[in-house]
Every structure is written in C-alpha cells, then in structure tokens.
Amino acid sequence: MKARAEKLAQRILLVIALSAISSLILIALFIFKEGTPIMVKMGLRRFLFSSEWEPQAGLFGIYPMIVASLWVTLGAMLIGAPLGIAGAIFLNEFVPKTVLRIVKPAIELLAGIPSVVYGFIGVMVLAPLIRNHLGGPGLSILAAAVILGVMILPTVISISTDAIGAVPNSYREGALALGATRWQAVHMVILKAARSGIIASIILAMGRAIGETMAVIMVAGNTVKLPHSVLNSARTLTATIAFEMASATGRHREALFAIGVVLFVIIMLLNSFATVILRGRTTRA
Amino acid sequence: MRLVSPKWTQRIAVGVLGAATLATLLILLFIIVFVLEKGLRTICWNFLFTDPQDMGRAGGIFPTLIGTLLLPLLALAVALPLGVGTAVYLTEYTREGRLTRIIRFGTDCLAGIPSIIFGLFGFIFFVTILKMGWCLLAGGLTLAIMILPTIIRTTEEAIRAVPYSYREVSFSLGATRWATVVKVVLPNALPGIVTGVMLSIGRCIGETAAVIFTAGQALHLPHSVFDSVRTMSVHFYILAREGISAKNAYGTAAVLIISILLLNVTTYWLMHRFIGRRT
Numbered sequence: 001m002k003a004r005a006e007k008l009a010q011r012i013l014l015v016i017a018l019s020a021i022s023s024l025i026l027i028a029l030f031i032f033k034e035g036t037p038i039m040v041k042m043g044l045r046r047f048l049f050s051s052e053w054e055p056q057a058g059l060f061g062i063y064p065m066i067v068a069s070l071w072v073t074l075g076a077m078l079i080g081a082p083l084g085i086a087g088a089i090f091l092n093e094f095v096p097k098t099v100l101r102i103v104k105p106a107i108e109l110l111a112g113i114p115s116v117v118y119g120f121i122g123v124m125v126l127a128p129l130i131r132n133h134l135g136g137p138g139l140s141i142l143a144a145a146v147i148l149g150v151m152i153l154p155t156v157i158s159i160s161t162d163a164i165g166a167v168p169n170s171y172r173e174g175a176l177a178l179g180a181t182r183w184q185a186v187h188m189v190i191l192k193a194a195r196s197g198i199i200a201s202i203i204l205a206m207g208r209a210i211g212e213t214m215a216v217i218m219v220a221g222n223t224v225k226l227p228h229s230v231l232n233s234a235r236t237l238t239a240t241i242a243f244e245m246a247s248a249t250g251r252h253r254e255a256l257f258a259i260g261v262v263l264f265v266i267i268m269l270l271n272s273f274a275t276v277i278l279r280g281r282t283t284r285a
Numbered sequence: 286m287r288l289v290s291p292k293w294t295q296r297i298a299v300g301v302l303g304a305a306t307l308a309t310l311l312i313l314l315f316i317i318v319f320v321l322e323k324g325l326r327t328i329c330w331n332f333l334f335t336d337p338q339d340m341g342r343a344g345g346i347f348p349t350l351i352g353t354l355l356l357p358l359l360a361l362a363v364a365l366p367l368g369v370g371t372a373v374y375l376t377e378y379t380r381e382g383r384l385t386r387i388i389r390f391g392t393d394c395l396a397g398i399p400s401i402i403f404g405l406f407g408f409i410f411f412v413t414i415l416k417m418g419w420c421l422l423a424g425g426l427t428l429a430i431m432i433l434p435t436i437i438r439t440t441e442e443a444i445r446a447v448p449y450s451y452r453e454v455s456f457s458l459g460a461t462r463w464a465t466v467v468k469v470v471l472p473n474a475l476p477g478i479v480t481g482v483m484l485s486i487g488r489c490i491g492e493t494a495a496v497i498f499t500a501g502q503a504l505h506l507p508h509s510v511f512d513s514v515r516t517m518s519v520h521f522y523i524l525a526r527e528g529i530s531a532k533n534a535y536g537t538a539a540v541l542i543i544s545i546l547l548l549n550v551t552t553y554w555l556m557h558r559f560i561g562r563r564t
Contacts, residue, residue, distance in 0.1 A: 002461055005461075005463065006461050006462060006463055009462075009463045010374075010378050012370075013370050013371075013373055013374040013378055014374060014378075014379075016366070016367055016370030016371055016374065017370065017371040017374035017375060017388055018388070019367045019370075019371060019433065020367075020371060020388065020391045020392045020395050020433050020434060020437060021387060021388055021390075021391030021392075023395060023430045023433065024391045024394055024395050024398075026406075026410070027398065027402065027403070027406045027430070030406055030409050030410050030414075031402065031405060031406060031409075034409055082305070083305050083308065083309060084309075086301065086302045086305035086306065087302075087305055087306040087309050089302055090299075090302035090303055090305065090306045091306060094299055094302060094303070103306070103310065105549065105553045106310060106313060107309065107310075107313070108549065109313065109545070109546070109549050110309070110312075110313045110316075112487045112488075112491065112545045112548070112549055113316060113491065113542065113545060114490070114491030114492075114493065114518050114521075114541055114545070115491065115493065115494075116491075116493050116518050116521055116522045116525070117316070117320060117491075117521075117538055117541065117542065118316075119522075119525075120521070120525050120534070120538060121316055121319065121320075123525070125319070150312055153309055153312075157309070180291075181291045181292065181294070181295040182295060182299075183291075183294055183295040183298040183299070184291060184294075184295070186298075187298075204397065207397050207399075208397075208399075210399070211397075211398070211399020211400070211401065211402070212399065213399065213400065213401040213493075213494040214493045214494050214522060218522075218525070218526065238399065238401045238494075241401055241405065242401055242404075242494055242497075245404075245405075245408070245498060256405075257405060257409070260401075260402055260405045263399065263401070263402060264398070264402055267397055267398060267399060267402075268394060270397070271393060271394050271397040272394075275390060275393055
C-alpha cells in the first residue's frame with residue numbers, strides 16, 4: 001500500500017518535472033507554426049536580407065531591424081559589460097564581504113525595476129540630453145544602447161560575482177605569496193580562472209539585450225530604416241512585434257511571428273552556448 | 286623600465302573599479318529618486334482607490350492595482366505546484382542523468398526566453414487557439430510559464446541546503462520518501478521557496494510585453510478570470526506612450542517602484558532570517 005502510494009507520487013512528480021521542457025517545446029511549436037510559412041513562401045534570404053518592410057504592400061524584409069537590434073545590443077554590451085565586470089571584481093576582491101552583502105541586493109533591485117520605467121527615464125532624461133548635446137532626434141540607437149546597458153548590469157554583475165567568488169582562495173593566496181599586488185593577482189590569476197563564468201554572463205546579458213522590448217520601443221524612436229549612425233532613430237526586431245501586433249492580421253501577423261522565430265533561434269543559440277561554457281567549468285572544477 | 290610601478294597600477298585599478306561600482310549604485314539611486322520625486326505627490330487615498338476617468342487622464346488607478354494583484358496570484362497558483370514539484374523530483378526522486386540534464390536545460394532555456402516571445406505564444410495559444418480572448422486567465426497562464434524557471438531554481442537551491450542528516454533521521458524513523466519530503470524537507474526549505482515566490486511576483490508586476498498581448502488592457506474591474514485586466518505596468522506604459530497624463534504616469538510609476546522596493550526588502554529580510562537560523 002505504502003509502496004504503491006510512493007510509486008504514484010514518483011510518477012506524478014515526473015510528469016510535473018516535465019512541465020518546463022514541455023512548455024518550451026509548446027512555445028517553439030506554436031511560434032514556428034505561425035512564423036515559418038511566410039519565411040518559406042518569401043524565401044529565407046529575402047525575408048532576412050531585404051530592406052523593404054511595407055506590410056500594406058506585402059513587403060516583409062527585416063534587414064533594417066536585424067541591423068538595429070545588432071547595433072543596440074552591441075552598444076549595450078560595450079557599456080554594460082565593462083561596468084558590470086568591473087563592479088563584480090571590485091565587490092569580490094577589493095572590499096570587505098559585508099559590503100558585498102549590502103550592495104548585491106541593491107543591484108538585484110536594479111533587476112527588479114520594470115522595463116517600462118527604464119524606458120520612461122530614457123525618454124524623459126536621456127533622450128533630451130542626447131538631442132541637446134550630440135544632435136539627432138534624441139530617441140535613438142545610442143539612447144536605447146545606454147538604457148539597455150544599464151538594464152543588463154544586474155545579469156553581468158551577479159553571474160560574474162558568482163564566477164569570481166568560486167575561484168579557490170588558494171589561487172589568491174598563492175599569487176599574493178609570490179609578491180603580487182592584489183590587482184596583479186586579479187588580472188593574472190583570478191580573471192583567468194573565472195573567465196568562462198564571466199563570458200557566460202556576457203552571453204546571457206546579450207540574450208537579455210536582444211530580447212528586451214518595452215524599454216527599447218519607448219527609447220529607440222521606431223523608424224524602420226537602415227541606420228547610418230548611432231544618433232539615428234531605429235526599430236529593433238522586438239519593437240516591431242510589439243508595435244504592430246495589435247493591428248496586424250493575415251500575412252502581416254505571420255511576418256511578425258516569423259520575427260519571433262528569428263528571435264527565438266538567436267536566443268536559443270546564445271543560451272546553449274552559455275550552458276555549454278558553464279557546464280565545462282563545473283566538470284573541470 | 287616600467288612606466289608605472291605595480292603599486293601605482295594597483296591604486297589606479299582600484300580607483301577605476303571603485304568608480305564603476307559607484308556609478309552603478311548612483312544610477313540605481315537616481316532612478317528611484319527621480320521617479321519618487323516626481324510621482325510621490327500624486328499618490329493619495331483617492332489616486333489609489335478610485336476608478337480612472339477619461340482613459341486615465343483623471344481619477345485613480347484602482348482597477349489596475351487589482352489587476353496587478355490578481356495576475357501574479359493566478360500565475361503563482363499554477364507555477365508554484367509545478368515548480369516545487371519539479372524541484373522535489375530533481376533533488377529527491379532521481380539521480381543525475383540524461384533526464385535531469387534535459388529538464389535543467391529546458392528550464393535554463395525557458396528562463397532566457399524574452400517576454401515578447403511569451404506574449405506572442407500566449408496570444409496565439411491561450412487567447413486565439415483556446416479561444417480565451419484577452420483575459421486574466423490567459424495572462425496568468427502565460428506569466429506562470431514565464432516564472433516557472435525562477436520557482437524551480439530557487440526551490441531546488443533551498444531543498445539542497447537542507448542537511449542530508451535531516452532526511453536520514455526521518456528515514457530511520459520509518460517515514461517514506463514522500464512523507465519525508467512533505468514533513469521534513471519542504472518545511473525546512475520554506476524560506477528559500479518564499480524568496481523564489483517574491484522574485485516571481487516582482488517579475489510579474491514589472492512585466493508589460495507578455496501581459497499586454499494576453500490579459501489585454503481593459504480599464505475596469507474584472508468580474509471573472511475571463512475578463513480582461515490592465516496591470517499598473519501596462520497602464521503606465523499606455524499613459525506615458527500616448528502622452529495621456531504625465532502626472533498620473535509618474536504617480537503610477539511611483540506606486541510600481543514602491544511595490545518593488547517593498548518586495549525586495551521583504552525578500553532580503555526573509556533571506557537573512559533564513560541564513561541567520563542556519564548558521
């Protein structure tokens with residue numbers, strides 16, 4: 001009796017445990033089912049690399065959006081990655097542990113602030129600054145990159161902090177015993193040992209930046225044109241979906257789902273990459 | 286030979302790294318102070334507890350407050366049993382192997398999926414194919430999938446932190462695995478699970494892209510789970526984007542920030558009590 005109840009509990013738990021992976025498969029299935037027909041009809045190359053996006057005329061080329069997403073993401077990485085990694089190093093190696101315990105929750109708070117609030121700050125504070133000092137419309141790739149750079153900070157800092165914290169203390173002590181200064185120990189020993197975790201944090205942050213929607217839609221300016229400078233207004237892949245979904249029907253909607261497919265593939269590639277890197281670290285340690 | 290001595294490189298490095306950390310914290314402080322400074326004046330009893338008028342140009346935010354409360358509750362009602370069940374299975378009922386690797390990989394991937402994709406999925410699956418329409422239920426189910434990885438991970442961590450000797454004592458008293466999980470493991474892991482719940486509520490409150498396409502944006506009180514609702518984040522987005530009312534937008538943003546602050550402080554406090562008791 002007891003044993004049978006036990007068996008039943010195990011079966012039910014197994015079914016439950018498959019919920020996450022089945023949700024993932026379900027999501028992939030429906031996004032692909034809605035999105036791939038138009039890609040096949042148009043030809044993948046024309047969909048990805050033509051620059052005409054005119055839904056009314058039946059023209060669906062997402063090249064300008066891909067370029068905009070790339071620029072915004074790269075910009076965000078240029079700002080967020082160095083700042084985040086610097087923060088992680090400083091908090092781990094140069095201040096007492098109590099400071100880390102106080103500052104880490106504050107940085108997690110940064111992750112909790114809704115993306116619409118980031119977008120709003122971008123519109124009210126950053127865009128006017130850029131318009132007045134650098135020119136252009138203000139709502140631009142640069143504005144979006146800066147806002148996203150701040151938004152990915154928590155991801156970079158928390159994963160890098162874990163990676164640096166996981167470096168065995170004996171490495172530090174060894175370097176210091178050889179007469180290295182703390183900074184020499186950091187950049188010659190600790191950063192090398194924590195490299196894979198730091199790279200993973202950057203890749204995951206990149207996924208967040210490409211996928212971010214609401215902040216970008218408010219700040220980037222929404223012009224579907226191939227951008228020529230960071231001061232141009234532009235529209236990313238995610239922003240296009242969010243912007244046009246409400247009014248889209250028929251082939252237009254299919255095209256938006258096709259953008260979803262592109263995003264999904266990019267994100268899955270980045271995630272798998274990060275997982276492989278992180279797993280490599282744990283098996284080696 | 287050297288341009289700068291190691292001692293000075295060290296000083297410069299500490300300066301630069303410290304400045305970067307300080308910059309991060311100042312940005313955080315700026316965002317909070319900016320929003321509160323502009324929005325706190327708007328918040329009063331009437332703003333919180335009356336209906337909006339004229340699309341939100343005047344009046345309060347009461348229905349969006351209720352929407353923001355109900356949506357995470359519904360999402361949790363679905364995600365909490367699934368997430369805790371998954372974590373229990375991974376830690377107590379199986380060995381590490383191909384299956385656990387697949388489950389973990391699925392969880393990690395789900396965690397990385399951007400909210401707009403959840404919105405697209407919820408829209409096509411719950412709203413369109415299952416014919417729910419824009420409603421509380423569709424939004425809640427979509428958010429449930431979104432927060433599932435957080436619940437799984439935090440619960441798993443919390444369960445792993447329960448010392449193995451607790452289980453051995455329980456087994457030696459003749460308890461079954463299931464009884465041990467329910468009476469020994471989960472109660473001891475509770476603070477960690479609560480942390481995961483709080484984090485998830487925070488994500489739901491701040492979410493916009495996944496909510497706007499599944500729960501809709503109706504500006505009235507829902508009567509059932511099949512009614513459309515508007516959350517504070519969506520309301521704020523609409524007010525700000527369409528330039529309906531800057532004053533009410535700031536007010537809503539301030540309420541949002543205060544909710545997130547309260548959630549985070551409570552979580553922090555809970556975690557500290559948890560750690561304090563352990564050591």
